[in-house]
Amino acid sequence: MQTWKEYQEKNKERFLNEMIDLLRIPSVSAKSEHKEDMQRCADAVAKSLRDAGCDKAEVMATAGHPVVYGEKIIDPSKPTVLVYGHYDVQPAEPLELWHSGPFDPVIKDGKVFARGSADDKGQFYMHVKALEVMSQTNSLTTNIKFLIEGEEEVGSPNLGKFVADHKDLLKADVILISDSSMLSMENPSLDTGVRGLSYIQVEVTGANRDLHSGTYGGAVANPITILAKMIASCHDENNHITIPGFYDDVVVATPEERDLLNKAPYDEQEYKDELGVKELWGENGYTTYERTGIRPTLEVNGIWGGYTGEGAKTVLPSKAYAKISARLVPNQSSDKITEKLLNYFKSIAPPSVEVKAELHHGGEPYMTPIDSKGYQAAAKAVEATFGKAPIPVRGGGSIPICSILEKELGIKIIFMGFGLDNDNLHSPNEKYNIENYYKGIETIPYFHKFFAE
Numbered sequence: 030m031q032t033w034k035e036y037q038e039k040n041k042e043r044f045l046n047e048m049i050d051l052l053r054i055p056s057v058s059a060k061s062e063h064k065e066d067m068q069r070c071a072d073a074v075a076k077s078l079r080d081a082g083c084d085k086a087e088v089m090a091t092a093g094h095p096v097v098y099g100e101k102i103i104d105p106s107k108p109t110v111l112v113y114g115h116y117d118v119q120p121a122e123p124l125e126l127w128h129s130g131p132f133d134p135v136i137k138d139g140k141v142f143a144r145g146s147a148d149d150k151g152q153f154y155m156h157v158k159a160l161e162v163m164s165q166t167n168s169l170t171t172n173i174k175f176l177i178e179g180e181e182e183v184g185s186p187n188l189g190k191f192v193a194d195h196k197d198l199l200k201a202d203v204i205l206i207s208d209s210s211m212l213s214m215e216n217p218s219l220d221t222g223v224r225g226l227s228y229i230q231v232e233v234t235g236a237n238r239d240l241h242s243g244t245y246g247g248a249v250a251n252p253i254t255i256l257a258k259m260i261a262s263c264h265d266e267n268n269h270i271t272i273p274g275f276y277d278d279v280v281v282a283t284p285e286e287r288d289l290l291n292k293a294p295y296d297e298q299e300y301k302d303e304l305g306v307k308e309l310w311g312e313n314g315y316t317t318y319e320r321t322g323i324r325p326t327l328e329v330n331g332i333w334g335g336y337t338g339e340g341a342k343t344v345l346p347s348k349a350y351a352k353i354s355a356r357l358v359p360n361q362s363s364d365k366i367t368e369k370l371l372n373y374f375k376s377i378a379p380p381s382v383e384v385k386a387e388l389h390h391g392g393e394p395y396m397t398p399i400d401s402k403g404y405q406a407a408a409k410a411v412e413a414t415f416g417k418a419p420i421p422v423r424g425g426g427s428i429p430i431c432s433i434l435e436k437e438l439g440i441k442i443i444f445m446g447f448g449l450d451n452d453n454l455h456s457p458n459e460k461y462n463i464e465n466y467y468k469g470i471e472t473i474p475y476f477h478k479f480f481a482e
């Protein structure tokens with residue numbers, strides 16, 4: 030019988046090519062023009078699960094894009110691992126910033142460049158191939174279920190209902206997700222949580238139409254100026270967020286937690302150089318890892334209004350808009366923070382303008398305990414293949430479905446991401462290092478082995 034490593038070594042070219050084939054399907058969930066691509070991608074994922082050894086795999090309808098479910102049950106008395114991932118991707122725009130087509134994968138310097146390579150096709154596909162490795166070498170120690178959704182990048186609007194409707198089907202002992210990054214290949218890490226999200230849009234209206242800035246400027250409020258002032262008022266001189274009650278429910282990290290977090294290797298100069306900034310910015314009194322992990326933040330994602338075309342137009346615009354989001358930490362509640370944000374923008378609006386503020390979407394923060402059996406299995410698995418115990422870190426991103434999965438299924442989530450922070454997720458030239466892809470396929474079987482012990 031071949032070992033995992035031998036089987037993987039013999040099939041690694043094919044493992045890579047199969048993943049690349051999946052990247053060729055433009056499964057952009059946000060755009061209705063890709064509805065057929067979404068179905069095609071779901072079908073391809075279901076087929077890959079059957080080919081890898083699932084007893085059954087099917088594409089299941091939701092009110093939105095379909096969910097792919099697959100399972101390999103070896104023995105109902107053995108523990109069951111539920112793998113969650115998503116086959117949808119972010120829109121690729123702006124296309125002119127890509128060095129190669131977002132859906133024409135290119136291999137360069139040991140990296141696969143394509144939309145979805147790291148987020149999340151390349152990462153969930155490691156689990157599909159790990160299943161093949163374990164099936165083909167007769168070394169499965171757990172039952173495996175797959176829940177691969179098609180709406181993660183648009184806030185998973187239909188997955189909560191799907192999970193609630195299929196609790197029995199999805200019954201498992203732990204949820205395993207590879208949809209995040211590690212510090213580096215030299216310093217492997219495991220995320221112990223994800224941040225929550227509150228996302229709103231603000232619309233400021235001044236006069237009932239665009240006006241001549243010479244005739245009316247100075248006498249009528251400019252909604253862009255007002256909106257800019259309102260946004261500027263959200264942070265004080267220490268870069269603390271000023272929205273009343275924003276920090277009320279934030280769990281203060283213990284000195285031990287902060288110590289552990291700051292043990293992760295960090296080179297500030299390198300960090301700045303890589304981003305092309307001279308100085309970092311953030312809440313006073315916290316380090317970079319603390320700012321992106323244990324502290325909530327508020328960002329303006331976009332702002333627009335008035336004339337933005339070529340040349341000059343002297344106009345006093347009628348409207349200004351902004352998209353604003355907050356990343357949340359335990360125990361902040363997305364609903365509560367959204368309400369505070371909406372109220373804040375309405376309450377500080379001067380009488381010279383009208384302000385409309387509404388919710389886009391949100392999600393709760395999620396933490397996983399590091400003394401759980403699942404986390405311990407993941408840590409041992411990483412150590413087995415990287416030769417180094419992983420550093421526990423707090424993820425800065427959000428996977429809004431996490432708190433819903435735990436609530437509906439009553440089990441913990443383990444984050445075992447193999448991406449890197451510079452994978453350009455959601456940006457042009459997204460990539461996934463081939464070495465990380467292979468390392469993931471090598472590590473995942475150990476998780477199942479240790480979890481079953």
Ligand SMILES: [Zn+2]
Nearest residue numbers: 148149181208
């Ligand atoms: Zn993702």
